[in-house]
Amino acid sequence: MSEKKTLVLGASTNPERYAFKAVNRLVQHHHPVVAVGLKEGAIAGVEIEKPGTIHSDINTISLYVGPAHQAVYYDYILKTNPQRVIFNPGTENAELQQMLTEKGIGYEHACTLVLLSIGDY
Numbered sequence: 142m143s144e145k146k147t148l149v150l151g152a153s154t155n156p157e158r159y160a161f162k163a164v165n166r167l168v169q170h171h172h173p174v175v176a177v178g179l180k181e182g183a184i185a186g187v188e189i190e191k192p193g194t195i196h197s198d199i200n201t202i203s204l205y206v207g208p209a210h211q212a213v214y215y216d217y218i219l220k221t222n223p224q225r226v227i228f229n230p231g232t233e234n235a236e237l238q239q240m241l242t243e244k245g246i247g248y249e250h251a252c253t254l255v256l257l258s259i260g261d262y
Contacts, residue, residue, distance in 0.1 A: 145262065146173040146198055147253075148221065150214060151205030152189045154182035159229065160205035163253045167203075170257055175199065192217050199223040203253045208234040219244055227251050 147167050151160045160176075164184040167174045175196055178189045192214060202223045206214060211234055218226065219240060225247040228234070233250055241248050256262040 144172050145200040146175070146196075147201045147203055148175040148177060148196060148199045148223070149203045149205065149253075150177050150192070150218070152176035152178035152184060153205075154180065154184060154189065158205070159254065160203075163203055163205070163229075166254055166257050170262065172262070195220045197222070200225070202226045204228055204232045207231060208237075211237055215240060219246075222246065225249065227253055227256070229253055 149160055149164050149167070152164055153160050155161055161184055164174055164176050164187055168185040168187065174187050176184055176187045176189045177192050179191070180189065182189050199221050200223060202218060202221060204226060215237060223246060226241055228248060228250045229252055238248055
């Protein structure tokens, strides 16, 4: 299995949040993780950082921010230039999808947790 460095956008220290569960599961599956969120804290030993630092080695951005709050992250996502963006359920956004397509960044509507659980990440 190849490691896919993943940036979880919308990371939260709330164990009830899917972004929290995704960071934990990615760590368990030995994928390097960058957790990005608005509040400080850590998940599974991964410090949550504020959006801003552009990571140039990201394979996947796993999106856990609803469409109504995504516009402030457009530049950040595009400058990060991942191989793909996973739109987890409830994050689908045609405007962002168009921007990704124009920049040659792949995307899929999927659930990071499901992809990991079936070995299809």
